[in-house]
Amino acid sequence: MPRVADHDARHGQISDAVQRLIVRDGLAAVTVARTAAEAGMSVGLVQHYFTAKDEMLLTTFTRVNERFTARVDAAVNRGEAEGLTIAAMLRQALAELIPLDADRRAEFLVRLAFSGQAAHSTRLATAQRETLAGVRARVRQAIDNGTECGEVDKGVDTGQQALRIVAFAEGLALHTHIDPAGTPEAAVLAALDDQLGRVFTGTCRQVRRS
CATH class of the missing domain: 1.10.357.10 (Tetracycline Repressor, domain 2)
Structure with missing residues (x-):
């Protein structure tokens, strides 16, 4: 259960970061690197969830x-x-x-x-x-x-x-x-x-x- 909860939380953290980037800077700003920075996590962690x-x-x-x-x-x-x-x-x-x-x-x-x-x-x-x-x-x-x-x-x-x-x-x-x-x-x-x-x-x- 904790792993599922953590997985959902990470997805939410990343998608919230994507939304903030789109609102502030447009879709072109949504890269793995910028999303990771916006979400406050490593590029590797973002790539673990999204390729x-x-x-x-x-x-x-x-x-x-x-x-x-x-x-x-x-x-x-x-x-x-x-x-x-x-x-x-x-x-x-x-x-x-x-x-x-x-x-x-x-x-x-x-x-x-x-x-x-x-x-x-x-x-x-x-x-x-x-x-x-x-x-x-x-x-x-x-x-x-x-x-x-x-x-x-x-x-x-x-x-x-x-x-x-x-x-x-x-x-x-x-x-x-x-x-x-x-x-x-x-x-x-x-x-x-x-x-x-x-x-x-x-x-x-x-x-x-x-």
């Missing part, structure tokens, strides 16, 4: 997505306890993809760097595609749940709407990154509400328990 830059980037990307998923799960649990609508909970979840604070900005920069690198790596492109499919699947499930309780009209193409909603959220994320002053949080959330309101047009029939 290539793409592997470090993949682990960092995976950890970013794990943190995103954990926040979304926590938000859903809170929303269910508070009796929020499915649309409101989905809006909170999608907002976690948008760089509206320092932590989400850092994660967005990792995703952006990963996307650029994935254009030239089949392995990274596969991970990127699977991650996108996972996000779309969660949105599709939210729409299905909305259909069951009456927030969404029957007959809505859940796959098509999930594609549109996720693409819209990712577009907002990019705009917020490029022009944060011109894309304030209130405007972002209002835009999400408007987009979701095109799909979640009804009222849930189910009684929610607090």
Whole structure:
């Protein structure tokens, strides 16, 4: 058990260093030597865990997505306890993809760097595609749940709407990154509400328990 814990801790230490380098200096700064210096460990130790830059980037990307998923799960649990609508909970979840604070900005920069690198790596492109499919699947499930309780009209193409909603959220994320002053949080959330309101047009029939 201690070896597994140490292994996980080292991976986390290295991926955190990779994220800091990307945020501060860009993907080009992510080398084994600079990552080791940033993480406060030897080059040999970094190479013990990772043999290539793409592997470090993949682990960092995976950890970013794990943190995103954990926040979304926590938000859903809170929303269910508070009796929020499915649309409101989905809006909170999608907002976690948008760089509206320092932590989400850092994660967005990792995703952006990963996307650029994935254009030239089949392995990274596969991970990127699977991650996108996972996000779309969660949105599709939210729409299905909305259909069951009456927030969404029957007959809505859940796959098509999930594609549109996720693409819209990712577009907002990019705009917020490029022009944060011109894309304030209130405007972002209002835009999400408007987009979701095109799909979640009804009222849930189910009684929610607090």
